[in-house]
Amino acid sequence: MNGENEDARGMITVSGSIMEVQNALVEDMFTSNSRTGYLLISYADPGENDMLNIGWDTLLIDQFGEVISLCSITKGTYVNATFSSVMTRSIPPQSNAYRIIAMVDTTSYRITTDRIVWVDTDNHFIYTGNPNDESEQIRFVISSATQIMDEDGKPLTDVDLKPGKMIRIKHASFQTASIPPQTTAFEIELLSS
Structure with missing residues (x-):
C-alpha cells in the first residue's frame, strides 16, 4: 500500500x-x-x-x-x-x-440475515438470533460510521430497528470470544418481510 x-x-x-x-x-x-x-x-x-x-x-x-x-x-x-x-x-x-x-488492502466482512432480538440504543448494540438462548445470538456494535437503511437505500436510524424485524447486516469478519459474540456492524438493511 x-x-x-x-x-x-x-x-x-x-x-x-x-x-x-x-x-x-x-x-x-x-x-x-x-x-x-x-x-x-x-x-x-x-x-x-x-x-x-x-x-x-x-x-x-x-x-x-x-x-x-x-x-x-x-x-x-x-x-x-x-x-x-x-x-x-x-x-x-x-x-x-x-x-x-x-495497513490492509481491504476490510473483510461477512453478511448475516436474521431477526432482531433486542436493541440497546443507550450502548449502541443490536442483538440478533435466538431470543431464548444467548449462546445463539450475536451482538453488533453500531458506530457513528454504521449505515442504517431500508431495502431501497433510504437512510434510517437505530430507532427504526425493532425486535422481530428482519435485517441484513454487513459486519466485520472477526468476533469476540464472548457469549454472545460481538462484532462491528458496517451496514444494516431493514428488510420488509
Missing part, C-alpha cells in the same frame, strides 16, 4: 517501557487459531528484525480502526506496532505486542 519504489519503513521510538514503530514491514506471520501467534517485522535499521508475540490481549485493528484477525496480516503488509521494551536475547529478539495497526 505504501510507495512501490521507496522503502517507507520507520524507526523504533522508545518511551519508558513502551516501544513503537511506524510502517514496519511484516517479513513473516504465524498463527494456529487466527488470533494468537507472532509477526516478524523489519524497520528502517538495515538488518534489524523483531518478533512480536500476539496474545489474546493484543489489540489487532486495521487502519480504519476495525478489529481484524491475525490472518488478515500477511507477509508484505505494513503495520504500526506498540510493544514491550522487555525483549528476549534470542535472534531475532522477541517482545509482547500491545497493539498492531495493519
Whole structure:
C-alpha cells in the first residue's frame, strides 16, 4: 500500500517501557487459531528484525480502526506496532505486542440475515438470533460510521430497528470470544418481510 519504489519503513521510538514503530514491514506471520501467534517485522535499521508475540490481549485493528484477525496480516503488509521494551536475547529478539495497526488492502466482512432480538440504543448494540438462548445470538456494535437503511437505500436510524424485524447486516469478519459474540456492524438493511 505504501510507495512501490521507496522503502517507507520507520524507526523504533522508545518511551519508558513502551516501544513503537511506524510502517514496519511484516517479513513473516504465524498463527494456529487466527488470533494468537507472532509477526516478524523489519524497520528502517538495515538488518534489524523483531518478533512480536500476539496474545489474546493484543489489540489487532486495521487502519480504519476495525478489529481484524491475525490472518488478515500477511507477509508484505505494513503495520504500526506498540510493544514491550522487555525483549528476549534470542535472534531475532522477541517482545509482547500491545497493539498492531495493519495497513490492509481491504476490510473483510461477512453478511448475516436474521431477526432482531433486542436493541440497546443507550450502548449502541443490536442483538440478533435466538431470543431464548444467548449462546445463539450475536451482538453488533453500531458506530457513528454504521449505515442504517431500508431495502431501497433510504437512510434510517437505530430507532427504526425493532425486535422481530428482519435485517441484513454487513459486519466485520472477526468476533469476540464472548457469549454472545460481538462484532462491528458496517451496514444494516431493514428488510420488509
